[in-house]
Amino acid sequence: MWGYSFMRRAFAATTVLSVSMAPVGAFLVLRRLSLAGEAMAHAITPGIVIAFVFTGLSVTSLLVGGLAAGMAVATLSAVLSRTTIIRGDASLASFYLIALALGIFILSAAGSAVPLRSFLFGSILGLDDESLLLLGVVATVTLVSFSWLLRPLIMSTCDPAFFESQATRPWVTDQAFMVLLVLNLLGAFKTMGTLMAVGLLILPATAARCWAVSITGQIGFGVVFSLVSSWLGLCISYAFPDTPSGPAIILVAGFIFLLSTLVGPFGFGRRIRLRSFKADKPQTRAPV
Amino acid sequence: MDVPAGTMLAVLGANGSGKSSFIKALLGVLSPLSGEVTWPHQKTHTVAYLAQRTEFDQLFPLRVRDLIAMGKWRGTRFWSRRSWAHSDELLDAAARVDLQGVLNEPMHILSGGQLQRALFARVIMQDAPFVFLDEPFSAIDEKSERLLQELILEWREQGRTVVLAIHDLSAVLRHCDAALLLGEGRATFGAPGEVLTAQNLIDQGYLSRDRAAWIVDHQVSLGLQRSA
Numbered sequence: 001m002w003g004y005s006f007m008r009r010a011f012a013a014t015t016v017l018s019v020s021m022a023p024v025g026a027f028l029v030l031r032r033l034s035l036a037g038e039a040m041a042h043a044i045t046p047g048i049v050i051a052f053v054f055t056g057l058s059v060t061s062l063l064v065g066g067l068a069a070g071m072a073v074a075t076l077s078a079v080l081s082r083t084t085i086i087r088g089d090a091s092l093a094s095f096y097l098i099a100l101a102l103g104i105f106i107l108s109a110a111g112s113a114v115p116l117r118s119f120l121f122g123s124i125l126g127l128d129d130e131s132l133l134l135l136g137v138v139a140t141v142t143l144v145s146f147s148w149l150l151r152p153l154i155m156s157t158c159d160p161a162f163f164e165s166q167a168t169r170p171w172v173t174d175q176a177f178m179v180l181l182v183l184n185l186l187g188a189f190k191t192m193g194t195l196m197a198v199g200l201l202i203l204p205a206t207a208a209r210c211w212a213v214s215i216t217g218q219i220g221f222g223v224v225f226s227l228v229s230s231w232l233g234l235c236i237s238y239a240f241p242d243t244p245s246g247p248a249i250i251l252v253a254g255f256i257f258l259l260s261t262l263v264g265p266f267g268f269g270r271r272i273r274l275r276s277f278k279a280d281k282p283q284t285r286a287p288v
Numbered sequence: 289m290d291v292p293a294g295t296m297l298a299v300l301g302a303n304g305s306g307k308s309s310f311i312k313a314l315l316g317v318l319s320p321l322s323g324e325v326t327w328p329h330q331k332t333h334t335v336a337y338l339a340q341r342t343e344f345d346q347l348f349p350l351r352v353r354d355l356i357a358m359g360k361w362r363g364t365r366f367w368s369r370r371s372w373a374h375s376d377e378l379l380d381a382a383a384r385v386d387l388q389g390v391l392n393e394p395m396h397i398l399s400g401g402q403l404q405r406a407l408f409a410r411v412i413m414q415d416a417p418f419v420f421l422d423e424p425f426s427a428i429d430e431k432s433e434r435l436l437q438e439l440i441l442e443w444r445e446q447g448r449t450v451v452l453a454i455h456d457l458s459a460v461l462r463h464c465d466a467a468l469l470l471g472e473g474r475a476t477f478g479a480p481g482e483v484l485t486a487q488n489l490i491d492q493g494y495l496s497r498d499r500a501a502w503i504v505d506h507q508v509s510l511g512l513q514r515s516a
């Protein structure tokens with residue numbers, strides 16, 4: 001397996017991606033943005049497609065196009081939900097559907113050489129030097145930003161009212177997090193495709209939530225879970241010829257998630273304990 | 289209105305009369321529709337704020353210890369290696385609110401009263417000259433309320449300015465230096481005994497006519513007002 005350079009690249013890429021996506025995924029889940037992350041993954045498609053049609057398969061244009069499309073959809077849906085009766089989730093869903101349809105339409109209309117399949121599921125086994133470089137840059141930017149953002153993000157997620165009263169510019173934290181989210185989705189887009197990109201963000205984070213007591217633990221478990229899923233997934237797709245590696249990775253991540261909900265201290269076990277704890281408590285309210 | 293430093297100001301009003309919005313405007317989180325807020329000196333670093341818990345996410349993975357240590361966030365620089373979560377100051381604060389036993393537990397196991405006490409410990413950690421409390425006693429038991437009341441009174445003794453939104457009229461009459469009554473598009477400001485008259489409370493939609501008689505009796509018993 002190590003004899004093939006494409007496998008070595010795939011291992012390197014998913015390792016870097018796992019380390020970079022774990023902290024973003026942790027906060028995505030904790031900020032109740034799990035589904036918004038999925039939407040954003042689709043929303044960046046038209047930017048990438050337009051960039052691709054006009055400039056070819058260059059990493060810079062992918063980055064610029066994806067960032068522009070992602071931020072445009074995020075901003076538009078935020079404005080719409082603030083100024084009209086439409087709720088935030090509904091407006092985001094509407095815009096991402098438009099964006100996704102637009103992306104696939106342009107891709108087909110331009111008669112592109114890149115098959116739709118690789119847009120939807122990525123091409124993890126066909127990564128060139130430029131794509132690896134992109135992943136490296138994304139991971140570096142993410143980790144350096146997080147060393148600054150961690151504390152403000154913890155506060156704005158856990159206790160937003162308190163955070164707003166203490167921070168001088170609270171909106172910077174939220175915006176920076178959105179940019180990091182789009183950057184990581186772009187990195188994942190190249191390897192996992194638009195359908196599977198969010199998988200490595202969400203599943204290791206939700207699995208980690210069943211184990212972690214602190215935010216450090218949440219991120220740490222997330223890194224470990226996504227590394228294990230990436231490596232195992234790649235091995236599985238290598239062992240069974242003609243199976244796609246992206247879905248294989250996500251399937252392993254899904255398995256870890258299901259396992260965590262079953263045996264994790266804050267999974268099903270905790271529910272049972274909570275119930276018995278409540279039953280122990282004396283009834284304080286007098287019958288009406 | 290002018291609130292001298294060291295005042296304990298009660299903000300009263302029916303639900304929806306704008307108590308929380310008023311406090312947020314003072315904090316600069318909301319910008320006032322008209323008028324302006326001036327502070328004696330720089331606002332941030334020096335304001336402790338305890339909001340209502342509607343936006344608080346108790347399921348966030350955080351130890352009780354780290355929640356209380358948040359109070360020191362403004363004073364902690366990026367490169368600081370000092371861990372407030374394990375400082376003596378934090379232990380003292382936890383002891384004041386009787387939470388030493390659960391410091392290492394995840395905060396989602398705390399009951400409503402325990403969480404409120406942890407948030408009070410965070411206010412203690414902030415050690416700020418201005419303390420803003422938005423309905424600090426909602427949904428907590430008698431024992432916790434007594435403990436927290438003592439803390440608030442102590443903060444006033446220490447010369448801190450305390451602004452609190454509260455529904456306990458009798459406590460306001462007994463302990464506060466000033467009161468602001470909001471409601472029906474009006475604001476009445478002054479000493480508690482002058483603001484909390486039966487007439488004002490009825491006019492500003494805080495009490496019904498039959499309940500208002502009670503406040504007059506209560507003020508008389510506290511010697512704040514001669515019987516009308």
